[in-house]
Amino acid sequence: MFLLLVSLDLSPQVETSFDGLARLLWHGWVSMQLLDERTVMNRFKFRMYKEGLLTLVLGAVILSAMFVEAGDRSRTGKVTVIGIDALGKVVGVDLPADHYQQSLSAGLSAVNTSIRPALNEKVLQIKESSPKSWSLRTIGVGVGLKGEIGLGPIFSISLSPRLRLIFTNSVDPIYPL
Amino acid sequence: MRLNLNAMCTLTGVVGLSLSLSGCANPFANDTPRGGPTLPKSWYQLPENGGPQRTDERQSRPTEEMSEAVRTAFSVHTGALAELKETPAVELDSRFDLVLRPANYTPWHLDGMIANFAVSGGGLFGPLMLDGEASVKATWRRISKQKSDRPGLAKSSVAKKPAAFKFRSKMTDQEIAKMLEPAVRSAVATKTVRNERAFRHNLNQQGKSFARMARLMNRVPGRGGWHLHGYELKLAFNAQGQVSATMGVGGSLTVYFRWEEEERSPFLQNTEPLVGLDEVLYGNLLAFTRTMGSLIPEALNDAREILRSGFELREFMVGVGVTVGGDIGVASVEGSVDGKIIFRTPKNVAATDHGLIGETSVTGQQLDRGDEFVTMVTSIAPSAQHLVYAKQIGTNFQLLADAGVYRIARSRFRSGMKDALTMGAYFAEQGRKEDTASWKLTELETEFQASIGGDVSVVTVNGRGNFALNFGRGSL
Numbered sequence: 201m202f203l204l205l206v207s208l209d210l211s212p213q214v215e216t217s218f219d220g221l222a223r224l225l226w227h228g229w230v231s232m233q234l235l236d237e238r239t240v241m242n243r244f245k246f247r248m249y250k251e252g253l254l255t256l257v258l259g260a261v262i263l264s265a266m267f268v269e270a271g272d273r274s275r276t277g278k279v280t281v282i283g284i285d286a287l288g289k290v291v292g293v294d295l296p297a298d299h300y301q302q303s304l305s306a307g308l309s310a311v312n313t314s315i316r317p318a319l320n321e322k323v324l325q326i327k328e329s330s331p332k333s334w335s336l337r338t339i340g341v342g343v344g345l346k347g348e349i350g351l352g353p354i355f356s357i358s359l360s361p362r363l364r365l366i367f368t369n370s371v372d373p374i375y376p377l
Numbered sequence: 378m379r380l381n382l383n384a385m386c387t388l389t390g391v392v393g394l395s396l397s398l399s400g401c402a403n404p405f406a407n408d409t410p411r412g413g414p415t416l417p418k419s420w421y422q423l424p425e426n427g428g429p430q431r432t433d434e435r436q437s438r439p440t441e442e443m444s445e446a447v448r449t450a451f452s453v454h455t456g457a458l459a460e461l462k463e464t465p466a467v468e469l470d471s472r473f474d475l476v477l478r479p480a481n482y483t484p485w486h487l488d489g490m491i492a493n494f495a496v497s498g499g500g501l502f503g504p505l506m507l508d509g510e511a512s513v514k515a516t517w518r519r520i521s522k523q524k525s526d527r528p529g530l531a532k533s534s535v536a537k538k539p540a541a542f543k544f545r546s547k548m549t550d551q552e553i554a555k556m557l558e559p560a561v562r563s564a565v566a567t568k569t570v571r572n573e574r575a576f577r578h579n580l581n582q583q584g585k586s587f588a589r590m591a592r593l594m595n596r597v598p599g600r601g602g603w604h605l606h607g608y609e610l611k612l613a614f615n616a617q618g619q620v621s622a623t624m625g626v627g628g629s630l631t632v633y634f635r636w637e638e639e640e641r642s643p644f645l646q647n648t649e650p651l652v653g654l655d656e657v658l659y660g661n662l663l664a665f666t667r668t669m670g671s672l673i674p675e676a677l678n679d680a681r682e683i684l685r686s687g688f689e690l691r692e693f694m695v696g697v698g699v700t701v702g703g704d705i706g707v708a709s710v711e712g713s714v715d716g717k718i719i720f721r722t723p724k725n726v727a728a729t730d731h732g733l734i735g736e737t738s739v740t741g742q743q744l745d746r747g748d749e750f751v752t753m754v755t756s757i758a759p760s761a762q763h764l765v766y767a768k769q770i771g772t773n774f775q776l777l778a779d780a781g782v783y784r785i786a787r788s789r790f791r792s793g794m795k796d797a798l799t800m801g802a803y804f805a806e807q808g809r810k811e812d813t814a815s816w817k818l819t820e821l822e823t824e825f826q827a828s829i830g831g832d833v834s835v836v837t838v839n840g841r842g843n844f845a846l847n848f849g850r851g852s853l
Contacts, residue, residue, distance in 0.1 A: 277445060277446065277449040278413075278446075278449070279449060279450055279453055279503055279504060280413065280446070280450075280497075280501050280502070280503035281503050281504050281505075281506045282495040282496070282497045282501060282502075282503045282504070282505060282506065282509070282838050283495065283505055283506035283507030283508060283509050283838065284507055284508045284509040284838060284839055285507055285508075288839075290497055290498055290509070290838055290839055291506075291507070292497055292501055292503065293506075294413070297449050297453050300453050301453040301454075301456045301457050301460075304453065304454065304457040305456070305457040305460040305461070308457055308458065308460075308461055308490075309460070309461055309462065312461055312487055316485065316487075338488075340491070362492070362493040362504075362505045362506065362507075362511065363454070363490060363491060363492035363493065363504070364490065364491045365487060365489075365490050366487070366488050366489040366490065366491065367485055367486065367487055367488065368483075368485070368486065368488045369482060369483060369484060369485045369486075370479070370481045370482065370483065371481045371482075371483045372481045373488055373489075375489065375491065375516065
């Protein structure tokens with residue numbers, strides 16, 4: 201059930217999710233009906249029925265919640281990136297949301313894994329001999345996602361998102377503006 | 378205009394990641410509004426610049442389609458953070474003496490992400506790329522699983538503080554020069570600034586001016602409700618060491634000055650008399666801060682039904698302009714900004730409690746004057762269009778040799794602040810669900826531009842903000 205949901209979570213087709221929910225409910229109902237017919241003792245039958253119903257209801261609630269989550273997290277829309285180019289003109293580009301996220305995720309991951317080893321260098325450590333002197337506590341790294349969108353020779357702009365990752369060795373870091 | 382033919386788009390990461398995006402389209406070079414969802418016009422265009430009047434459509438709300446676009450813009454960033462793999466924290470060299478560690482030490486770790494979002498001149502909303510003014514700044518921070526779990530121990534998502542030169546009200550000129558000297562040396566060493574002498578002189582001059590304002594601000598009474606909490610100045614210097622801009626525009630080197638309210642005893646008040654321009658400045662500053670300090674809770678009260686996003690208003694920042702004659706007011710969007718005054722309220726103080734405590738050494742006439750209107754200062758000659766608009770709506774103005782001063786009716790400004798809270802709360806509402814197991818959207822700061830008529834709109838990518846609302850939420 202869970203794997204199904206995960207796969208649905210990644211699917212941009214929310215409608216498919218609801219198809220899946222309907223099928224699952226139907227299968228659950230069928231198995232419960234079978235259980236009811238095989239049970240001889242009424243009390244036992246009722247208990248099993250109740251448990252089955254409870255399981256089904258809980259499953260449906262969880263499923264619904266997951267589908268709502270899937271609906272929220274599925275990147276079916278588009279993202280409009282906006283900025284001012286070198287000529288001072290406002291530019292904007294529509295990008296598919298899922299692809300934007302994938303690219304961003306790859307960029308963040310690359311920054312995260314490449315910066316962290318450097319933080320272990322002695323030069324970035326707090327100096328043993330002079331604890332009251334200046335020491336590096338926070339680093340803001342602009343994520344260097346470089347992008348370009350082009351339409352042949354007609355139009356080409358460079359994309360450079362304005363976001364920063366904050367690395368720190370303080371529990372109470374001072375964030376840059 | 379939609380351009381779909383032969384669209385090609387490539388995003389490349391810093392280490393050579395290359396991802397081909399098919400179907401990217403719709404570049405627009407002239408910001409022409411397209412078929413996509415946009416914010417209501419009154420949200421991003423001021424009346425004097427062709428936007429609708431308050432009576433027309435100031436009450437408009439964004440469509441559900443627009444809200445979906447805003448949520449998507451936030452959620453792609455949350456999603457990208459959520460996909461980051463957990464990596465172990467970088468521990469210190471084992472030889473490091475534990476005793477010497479600062480109390481707030483934790484191993485190096487990725488703590489947060491700040492992303493900027495913009496509103497185009499046509500009302501579109503999305504991540505800010507290239508250059509331009511950010512309309513909304515969003516901060517995500519890592520959630521610690523346990524209180525004692527390092528890294529990510531941050532107990533609360535405190536409002537951002539810039540890494541800045543911190544001023545105190547009693548600093549001498551020598552202390553200021555000593556504090557600023559490392560900036561001079563590093564700027565020269567990195568060849569960011571080539572004229573060392575000019576840079577040192579200009580930086581120190583700016584420092585002295587800032588310290589003068591800080592001294593006056595430290596005398597302003599009132600710590601109970603929304604009150605003057607800090608003063609901040611962003612200075613951009615060019616390679617010749619000259620101040621190239623004060624706010625919003627980049628330069629070779631950017632320097633931040635910051636002063637924050639200092640601990641003081643109510644029994645040890647500063648009774649040193651003020652003379653000359655300082656006296657005028659202080660009187661105007663007191664009137665201005667008193668007016669803003671009372672307007673903020675009133676506007677919050679007006680907008681209380683809107684503020685249900687789970688975020689709370691933490692800071693109200695106003696870009697201020699100061700004239701040679703000592704007038705202080707909200708800096709006009711077309712004029713220069715001399716700094717930002719930060720208003721905060723202490724925890725556990727009701728938003729409507731804005732009583733002043735402490736000394737009051739200003740005349741009743743000055744306070745009354747400040748209560749009637751909000752001053753707006755522009756350092757450049759106002760355009761004829763703006764003056765006509767000001768006359769039309771009943772905003773008084775005064776043309777000085779070096780500046781223009783508008784007197785905006787208090788009630789109009791209060792209404793504009795309510796609009797600002799509505800807009801700020803709207804973005805906060807859209808970001809309300811941006812949480813994952815490891816990351817949380819903790820802060821949203823929205824930049825606004827205030828009209829000479831008291832109306833307010835979100836700053837656009839090619840605009841300029843003169844005040845900001847910082848919404849934050851919860852502890853991590």
